[in-house]
Amino acid sequence: DVKVTQSSRYLVKRTGEKVFLECVQDMDHENMFWYRQDPGLGLRLIYFSYDVKMKEKGDIPEGYSVSREKKERFSLILESASTNQTSMYLCASSRGTSGAKRNEQFFGPGTRLTVL
Amino acid sequence: AQSVTQLDSQVPVFEEAPVELRCNYSSSVSVYLFWYVQYPNQGLQLLLKYLSGSTLVKGINGFEAEFNKSQTSFHLRKPSVHISDTAEYFCAVTLSISSGSARQLTFGSGTQLTVLP
Numbered sequence: 001d002v003k004v005t006q007s008s009r010y011l012v013k014r015t016g017e018k019v020f021l022e023c024v025q026d027m028d029h030e031n032m033f034w035y036r037q038d039p040g041l042g043l044r045l046i047y048f049s050y051d052v053k054m055k056e057k058g059d060i061p062e063g064y065s066v067s068r069e070k071k072e073r074f075s076l077i078l079e080s081a082s083t084n085q086t087s088m089y090l091c092a093s094s095r096g097t098s099g100a101k102r103n104e105q106f107f108g109p110g111t112r113l114t115v116l
Numbered sequence: 117a118q119s120v121t122q123l124d125s126q127v128p129v130f131e132e133a134p135v136e137l138r139c140n141y142s143s144s145v146s147v148y149l150f151w152y153v154q155y156p157n158q159g160l161q162l163l164l165k166y167l168s169g170s171t172l173v174k175g176i177n178g179f180e181a182e183f184n185k186s187q188t189s190f191h192l193r194k195p196s197v198h199i200s201d202t203a204e205y206f207c208a209v210t211l212s213i214s215s216g217s218a219r220q221l222t223f224g225s226g227t228q229l230t231v232l233p
């Protein structure tokens with residue numbers, strides 16, 4: 001089974017702090033994604049990556065950056081955390097660069113971030 | 117761009133009753149469709165998917181969904197629910213064409229299914 005792990009389940013930070021959220025997948029997937037989940041809004045894509053050192057902006061990239069130095073690891077960075085970034089953050093991965101399988105995403109358990 | 121609408125944010129239903137969670141999508145090209153389930157304090161788990169072929173798709177835990185291209189719908193059904201089905205359910209769509217943006221899933225806002233004893 002695919003396993004996607006996230007470094008923390010719960011995180012509390014102060015406004016202005018730099019925050020790192022780490023995601024690791026163990027199935028050699030090419031594609032990795034970061035979403036935030038807010039009540040009534042579903043999941044919104046922040047950034048995704050289809051290869052090492054490659055990244056593309058999603059629907060809501062403002063205030064975030066990402067890093068993918070190794071295939072299995074995808075990091076989400078909040079340069080200066082703000083209270084409106086309090087949310088649940090979900091990481092996902094999918095395999096392949098062609099065919100239907102690349103669209104089937106596998107999710108980590110999520111990190112609930114609170115910014116005070 | 118594609119979009120997904122889940123018409124009901126909350127669906128309460130009694131145990132052993134049937135349930136239907138509605139999902140409509142909008143896209144100018146052909147799509148793949150997914151239903152995911154999220155149990156409390158967990159990540160999302162794939163319930164079922166439609167890629168091609170038969171429009172009636174069966175998934176895990178007794179759920180099924182029917183792809184209706186003319187009505188652009190992909191409603192999720194279960195004939196008899198259990199307490200353990202209480203969770204949030206998300207419908208998602210992606211384009212079936214081969215391009216970079218096609219790797220993205222667009223999610224609906226979710227439907228909270230609550231099964232009552």
